[in-house]
Amino acid sequence: MSRVELYFIRHGETEWNKEGRLQGWLNSELTENGRDQVKALQQELQHIKFNAVYSSPLQRAVETANILVGETARIKLDDRLREIHLGSWQGRKIADIWEEDYDRYFAYCNKPQCYKPDSGESFLQVSARMTDLLMDCSNKYKEGKILFITHAVAIRALLLNVLGLECDRIWNIEEIDGASVTKLVVENNQITVQYIGKIINNHNVIEI
Template sequence: MMTCPKPALLCLTRHGETDWNQQGILQGWTDVLLNPLGRRQARAMAGSFNHQGFSAVWSSPLMRARETAEIVAPLIRLSFPKFHNGLMERHFGVFQGVPKAELAEFNPVVLQLILKRNPDGYFEGGESMDEFADRVLGALADIGSAHDGQRVLVITHGWVMDVVTRHIKGLPRKAILNMKRKNGESLWIAVHQGIITATHEPENQVQSAA
């Protein structure tokens, strides 16, 4: 008789800080490196993850996530991270690279969508919420199916974690969460035969202070 595979446990973690995070600039798919604090946060993540028994590290290919993963992986004695395009941040179209201070002047409606992390907001030239959520959940199902019964660290982005939070809480994709994941904050999920659910694993959070 065939045995049913055990679920994969995925620890989704937001990348370390960048200068654009600090300056309030919408990053989206724009590549921005970690700043010195972000690199310290990545090393702190490695310290907190050292005894979690991770089998692999996956990451968004965007540089802020990639750099975080490349710092963490060797410090927890794992090989080079793997990358999945489905873990990338939401594409914000024409608003990528625009400081929030400028949006406050010429497009306060869009600024409010961003500040409230309104998933139903329209970002010209960017992804719709359904396009974004479908690729994120598809990526996590892919990673989970490749790691049945294992623990995996997944370095990704804040709006990605919002998608997953709504999903595991059974909320509509358009629900406003009124929360923002901090750099280095984690969310654990289980993936079993493509089904993504919450787990009771403790959440990790790396402090933003220097």
């Protein structure tokens, strides 16, 4: 018998989230609201003893991890947890991209199976690296609880494989807001999703 609980956390709200600017692999600091979101989540998770903590190396994820864990030495950075690389869109406002690269951004939002990045990653590439991480951790840990700090599209891409969905369903997965928790359980080599996008709102737990 083996059972491992995997907690995938999206980072808190960032300055670029507020500005409507795409981040990808670029860095943006958490807002005060973002830090408050993560502090509220920390209160919710503080009773859980995590056997290991992994984080995307991007600044917003590392800042979130530091608030949640408080012990930088415990945090293992893993490139596979990065957000989707958005090529030439990174750092640009969504409104400008809609105007200047309409067809491709329409595909990204509405026909993800047809989206072709100019110099970044496809959804399936992100899904492959996130699944590779999941398999590594499933083999390494046979019991306990593991914490991952990552990004919204990265979590959605992982869930495509876990739920057996085609790429065109990536935006049909429940909303994954700032400082939300998506929990998977690996038990006897079977993976189940316990919840997606669990958030803290005024200190009340809401399951979406």
